Amino acid sequence: GNSVTQMEGPVTLSEEAFLTINCTYTATGYPSLFWYVQYPGEGLQLLLKATKADDKGSNKGFEATYRKETTSFHLEKGSVQVSDSAVYFCALSTNAGGTSYGKLTFGQGTILTVHP
Amino acid sequence: EAQVTQNPRYLITVTGKKLTVTCSQNMNHEYMSWYRQDPGLGLRQIYYSMNVEVTDKGDVPEGYKVSRKEKRNFPLILESPSPNQTSLYFCASRRGQSNNEQFFGPGTRLTVL
Numbered sequence: 001g002n003s004v005t006q007m008e009g010p011v012t013l014s015e016e017a018f019l020t021i022n023c024t025y026t027a028t029g030y031p032s033l034f035w036y037v038q039y040p041g042e043g044l045q046l047l048l049k050a051t052k053a054d055d056k057g058s059n060k061g062f063e064a065t066y067r068k069e070t071t072s073f074h075l076e077k078g079s080v081q082v083s084d085s086a087v088y089f090c091a092l093s094t095n096a097g098g099t100s101y102g103k104l105t106f107g108q109g110t111i112l113t114v115h116p
Numbered sequence: 117e118a119q120v121t122q123n124p125r126y127l128i129t130v131t132g133k134k135l136t137v138t139c140s141q142n143m144n145h146e147y148m149s150w151y152r153q154d155p156g157l158g159l160r161q162i163y164y165s166m167n168v169e170v171t172d173k174g175d176v177p178e179g180y181k182v183s184r185k186e187k188r189n190f191p192l193i194l195e196s197p198s199p200n201q202t203s204l205y206f207c208a209s210r211r212g213q214s215n216n217e218q219f220f221g222p223g224t225r226l227t228v229l
Contacts, residue, residue: 004158032215043120043206043220044159051215089158093215103149103174104208104218106158 002027006090006107013080013114021075021110023064023090031092033057033066033073034104038087047075047088080114087111118143120221122207128227129197137192137224139207147210148190149174149218150182152203159206165190197228 007022025031032051036044048057053068062077073090090107120141129135141148149164151174161174165184179201181193190209194201207221 034217036220043222044208044218045220046217049215049217103161103164104159106151106160108156108158 002031002092002094002103002105004090004092004105004107006088006110009109010111010113013112015082015114015116016079017114019075019077019080019084019112021088021090021112023073023075023107025071025073025090025092027071027092027094027105029094031094033064034091034093035062035064035073035075036089036091036106038089038109040086044089080112082114082116085112085114118219120207120209120219122205122221122224124224125222126225128229130229131198132196135194135197135226137194137205137207137226139190139192139221140188141190141207141209141219142188143209143211143219144187145209145211145219146187147212148184149208149210150180150190150192151206151208152176153206153223154203162192162205197226199228202226202228 004025034049035047037047038044048059050057050066056065064073064075087109089109091104123138146167150162151159153159160176163182165171205224208218210218
C-alpha cells in the first residue's frame, strides 16, 4: 500500500535559518505529492503540490521538488520566520481505482518552532 | 466565502452515548472525507464519499458510520463511542480529480470518557 515517511520532529530553528523537512514515499502508480500546513488550532491548508516527476511546487517561499528516482519530496525554505511555526504534513494521492481512489495518505507530521 | 464547517468544535461525552459530528461544504464538491488525527500517526482516513449516496471505508472505519444524502453534507456518526475514539477529527472536501487540493474544516476535538 501507499505510505509517507517524514523526518522525526520537532524541529526548532532561529528566525532566518534554512529549513529542510525530509519526506519519502512509497506508492503504486503515479502519485501526486502535497505539503499541507496546520497552524495552531486550525485545520490543514495546502501549502504546495507537484503532480509529476521533476515538478517543483512553491508557495510563500517554500519549495519542494518531486524526485521519482529517490521517491522524495523534501520541503525547503531559505529563511524561516516566526510565523512559519506550525505542523507540516507531507501527503500523497493516487488516481488508482477502488478503495484507494483519491485518498490522501499522510506522513506523521513535523512540528516546526521558529524563535525570534 | 468558500469553506468547510464542522460542528461541534469541541465535545466531551461518555462511553456508549451516540453522537453525530456534522460537516458541510459550500463549494459544490463531489468528494468528501473524514480523517482522525492522533499524535505520531498523522491523519488517517475514516470514510470517504465520491458523491451523493456513494460512500466507502477508509483505513480506520471501525466504530463509525457516515451518510451522504445531500452533496453539501457528510455527517460522521458514532453509534456507541469508546475511549479509543478520543481524537481530533477533520472533514475535508475536494472537487473532482485526486490531484486537486482538499479543503479542510477547522476540526472537532472529541473526548470520550
